[in-house]
Amino acid sequence: MKFQEVHPLVAEADTSADRWLARGVTALKALLVLMVFVGILFGFRVPLEEQNAVRRHVDALREDGVVLKAERxxxxxxxxxxxxxxxxxxxxxxxxxxLAKSGEFVIRFQD
Incomplete structure (x- = not known):
């Protein structure tokens, strides 16, 4: 059997400090999760913008291709x-x- 000595003032100080430490650890965990989430968002933001720019360029090239095919x-x-x-x-x-054939008269009407 284990016996533990309990002092009222020390016990309150320990539990108060423990609570503050637990709250601090919880806050740091939440902050860490938030930082990871923000890092992921910013990590995917730049490639997504580049992908959208390339997609717009490809769409413009396809439209130009359609026009060029019609001209061809x-x-x-x-x-x-x-x-x-x-x-x-x-x-x-x-x-x-x-030009006109010999002996032919060409009459032009202007709008």
């Missing part, structure tokens, strides 16, 4: 017309270079 298709159609349709060449010669 138009140019391929025009090339096909140039290679196969003689009437197209006549229309382009009249419109772009103001």
């Amino acid at each position: 298709d138009a140019l391929l159609r025009q090339l096909s017309w140039i290679e196969t349709d003689i009437g197209y060449l006549e229309v382009e010669a009249r419109d772009r270079f103001n």
